[in-house]
Amino acid sequence: xxxxxxxxxxxxxxxxxxxxxxxxxxxxxxxxxxxxxxxxxxxxxxxxxxxxxxxxxxxxxxxxxxxxxxxxxxxxxxxxxxxxxxxxxxxxxxxxxxxxxxxxxxxxxxxxxxxxxxxxxxxxxxxxxxxxxxxxxxxxxxxxxxxxxxxxxxxxxxxxxxxxxxxxxxxxxxxxxxxxxxxxxxxxxxxxxxxxxxxxxxxxxxxxxxxxxxxxxxxxxxxxxxxxxxxxxxxxxxxxxxxxxxxxxxxxxxxxxxxx
Amino acid sequence: xxxxxxxxxxxxxxxxxxxxxxxxxxxxxxxxxxxxxxxxxxxxxxxxxxxxxxxxxxxxxxxxxxxxxxxxxxxxxxxxxxxxxxxxxxxxxxxxxxxxxxxxxxxxxxxxxxxxxxxxxxxxxxxxxxxxxxxxxxxxxxxxxxxxxxxxxxxxxxxxxxxxxxxxxxxxxxxxxxxxxxxxxxxxxxxxxxxxxxxxxxxxxxxxxxxxxxxxxxxxxxxxxxxxxxxxxxxxxxxxxxxxxxxxxxxxxxxxxxxxxxx
Ligand SMILES: Nc1ncnc2c1ncn2[C@@H]1O[C@H](COP(=O)(O)OP(=O)(O)O)[C@@H](O)[C@H]1O
Ligand SMILES: [Mg+2]
Numbered sequence: 264x265x266x267x268x269x270x271x272x273x274x275x276x277x278x279x280x281x282x283x284x285x286x287x288x289x290x291x292x293x294x295x296x297x298x299x300x301x302x303x304x305x306x307x308x309x310x311x312x313x314x315x316x317x318x319x320x321x322x323x324x325x326x327x328x329x330x331x332x333x334x335x336x337x338x339x340x341x342x343x344x345x346x347x348x349x350x351x352x353x354x355x356x357x358x359x360x361x362x363x364x365x366x367x368x369x370x371x372x373x374x375x376x377x378x379x380x381x382x383x384x385x386x387x388x389x390x391x392x393x394x395x396x397x398x399x400x401x402x403x404x405x406x407x408x409x410x411x412x413x414x415x416x417x418x419x420x421x422x423x424x425x426x427x428x429x430x431x432x433x434x435x436x437x438x439x440x441x442x443x444x445x446x447x448x449x450x451x452x453x454x455x456x457x458x459x460x461x462x463x464x465x466x467x468x469x470x471x472x473x474x475x476x477x478x479x480x481x482x483x484x485x486x487x488x489x490x491x492x493x494x495x496x497x498x499x500x501x502x503x504x505x506x507x508x509x510x511x512x513x514x515x516x517x518x519x520x521x522x523x
Numbered sequence: 524x525x526x527x528x529x530x531x532x533x534x535x536x537x538x539x540x541x542x543x544x545x546x547x548x549x550x551x552x553x554x555x556x557x558x559x560x561x562x563x564x565x566x567x568x569x570x571x572x573x574x575x576x577x578x579x580x581x582x583x584x585x586x587x588x589x590x591x592x593x594x595x596x597x598x599x600x601x602x603x604x605x606x607x608x609x610x611x612x613x614x615x616x617x618x619x620x621x622x623x624x625x626x627x628x629x630x631x632x633x634x635x636x637x638x639x640x641x642x643x644x645x646x647x648x649x650x651x652x653x654x655x656x657x658x659x660x661x662x663x664x665x666x667x668x669x670x671x672x673x674x675x676x677x678x679x680x681x682x683x684x685x686x687x688x689x690x691x692x693x694x695x696x697x698x699x700x701x702x703x704x705x706x707x708x709x710x711x712x713x714x715x716x717x718x719x720x721x722x723x724x725x726x727x728x729x730x731x732x733x734x735x736x737x738x739x740x741x742x743x744x745x746x747x748x749x750x751x752x753x754x755x756x757x758x759x760x761x762x763x764x765x766x767x768x769x770x771x772x773x774x775x776x777x778x779x780x781x782x783x784x785x786x
Binding site for chain 1: 728
């Protein structure tokens with residue numbers, strides 16, 4: 264579904280991504296791990312055609328450039344940007360936020376259609392925030408806002424779901440639930456999911472494939488084939504100590520330094 | 524005769540200020556009031572220049588203002604250096620340039636006052652027709668693209684992915700705004716234009732919660748200020764532009780009080 268060949272991104276001579284090549288198949292649930300400034304967000308932007316500086320190499324979705332793909336399959340990409348770059352101060356209700364991508368001529372004078380409303384309510388309830396549908400988005404907690412964003416991504420049943428740190432501000436209990444929902448979507452609807460996360464334990468528990476990124480792509484493969492102890496030392500540096508439990512929890516990580 | 528002038532003034536004032544109110548929703552939401560104010564002031568140079576050259580028309584000020592607004596919009600977008608300082612430079616340059624030029628022409632202080640506060644009671648038929656035209660065009664533009672701009676204010680990347688032509692619309696917004704501003708400055712003056720770029724939405728935010736109501740309240744508050752301002756100016760024989768601003772500020776103070784009492 265996504266194919267990246269020899270992608271190199273530079274900004275003022277600083278290398279942000281160095282010769283990345285990878286393939287993501289349809290229906291795969293991929294987790295991208297890496298420290299801050301590793302270039303995870305940049306990689307996602309490259310996939311979506313959102314990079315605002317020149318790059319070398321090629322990025323294709325279903326054999327098309329991101330721009331062509333979006334023209335043909337408008338709405339079939341669900342994208343959750345990093346939480347902080349969304350304007351949560353807008354004077355809109357949750358229901359309007361979930362349907363905000365339905366841009367229509369003369370939208371100021373229009374109401375949502377019954378079908379859109381039903382879809383919005385459905386996805387809000389999937390993510391457990393249906394009761395807030397008439398609340399203003401600025402009055403929600405960070406975690407609730409993030410769940411509203413997840414519902415927004417799903418409104419058009421996307422083929423491709425790209426999530427940049429979806430678990431920011433989401434509490435530990437709901438975190439697991441969120442991963443379950445995503446896992447099920449990828450399996451049932453054959454949805455391709457690319458997720459950036461700092462939650463190493465969860466990522467290695469739920470996803471099919473893991474990519475470890477720090478400027479270079481250090482590893483890419485299915486969870487059981489990766490020697491995390493070695494790779495994480497490489498990617499996160501020596502401040503990281505990894506404890507892998509035998510059977511209780513597949514990969515639990517204790518970090519001495521800070522990941523964030 | 525006086526009624527003819529008053530009604531013409533009120534109609535033009537209401538049309539332009541209602542239009543500015545809708546635009547101000549996005550100017551305030553995107554925290555770009557300083558850019559808006561910068562554009563309004565950079566029109567000053569163009570207007571002064573057309574006075575000196577003895578050209579009464581709108582062409583030169585519009586060209587001047589559109590170019591500087593594109594420059595400001597571009598700097599805001601790229602935002603490498605501190606864009607506020609860059610806007611400040613354009614703003615100050617245009618004001619200084621305008622004053623410099625005005626001082627060489629006859630009737631310096633009359634022209635200066637005219638640019639700062641406008642002269643709404645001297646609306647000619649040409650101004651009237653032109654305002655009508657700009658209002659229809661500008662209102663269609665902002666109403667047609669309202670949900671596009673709404674999404675762009677929420678998150679530009681999402682807008683891009685949803686097929687919104689983000690860059691084109693962004694620059695068009697500033698071009699349309701600067702044309703309205705030039706027209707509005709001649710009639711209601713720079714001070715009033717600045718007031719209408721910010722105050723309507725501030726009043727709207729104090730009195731309403733939903734974006735539709737905010738836009739509606741902002742248009743209503745502009746209309747009320749214009750009508751009340753012109754009436755008071757006529758009765759007390761005060762300058763119309765300044766009176767309208769004072770009425771609007773009073774309205775804004777009431778809206779804050781209402782907001783405080785309610786919560
Ligand atoms: N617009 C930009 N201008 C300059 N440098 C940038 C820009 N965007 C990202 N970078 C740099 O690229 C690197 C990778 O950033 P990013 O992809 O956001 O990392 P991550 O998402 O993994 O934390 C960082 O070192 C950052 O400073
Ligand atoms: Mg990031």
